[in-house]
Amino acid sequence: MERRGGQRWVGSRRVVHLATVSFSVTLILLASPGIAHAHAWAFFASTPVTPPVNLVWIPIVFIVGSIALDWRILRQHTSFASLIWREITLFLVLMLIVFLVPFFLDPGGPAFPMKPYYGLAWTPWILWFLFWNCVLLVLFLLLKRRLASGLKLGAKPKSQLLKGSIVVYLACLIPYLAASSTLHGWAGGYVEGACYGKLRDLTWGLLKYAEAHEGHLPQADSTMDLVNAIEPYLEGKRTHTPPGFRDPPWCCPLEYARSQHPRSYEWDASFSELTLDEVAQRKPYEAILRCPLSEFVHKNPTLTVELFFKYKEWYEKSPADSGG
């Protein structure tokens, strides 16, 4: 008994040492100036320890399930208190590494619970989810081996322990796939800028349409009518679309990422068929097009009458940027 207790403390001291090192590395990274993706996109992979906000219960199931399974295999070899101590240090190290270190990578690794990107779940971005989960699973198995070290396990219980860990880990990924929540993250001011970029592209389409139709905007009862009318004039415009996205010109990039059924920009049909002079008579704050999405740092970006004429002026001043 005493011998086992001694080995337990040697093993635990090593894990505590590892935790201290990870924590120090994290602190150094925290002190690094600026976070690359703070202003743009942060794509955090959902893992059993880093859930999106809609599935925060998964880490609890993961930890409890993992401990229960380990206890079934290890109860002949150690006390429950010793197992809990080892498990706590294991999950502490795992969380320190995955919560904080990849947070400082661009465009992000696992990290904090945030809103899911439903719309990206089945795009090539799923590779980001798979990559980080492979990294984490390997790390998890290495820590499990460390947890079992010093317990003098035979080959069979050792392989049972690792197989059980793989099963628990993979089972915890199923809810993310089922809920299309494989990625989550933060969208900063640059993403709002991309939304305005699209509204500017649409302004270009409206202006070019008006130019070809005696100064009239299209006759359109809905956004889709509008898009059908101006699409020929959007040819070659920048679409402000990040890699891996397939958002069409009439859809905000963030709305595309956040939603399983992305909504288009909202067109105010009372602007249908107006001449540019008539548009100029409307109140400056009236919304010609509005982004349907409202969240922190992205509160319904809007193409107001005032902004429409600002963009018109901008296109006239800088024809080089006007594309075409």
Ligand SMILES: [Zn+2]
């Ligand atoms: Zn938007």
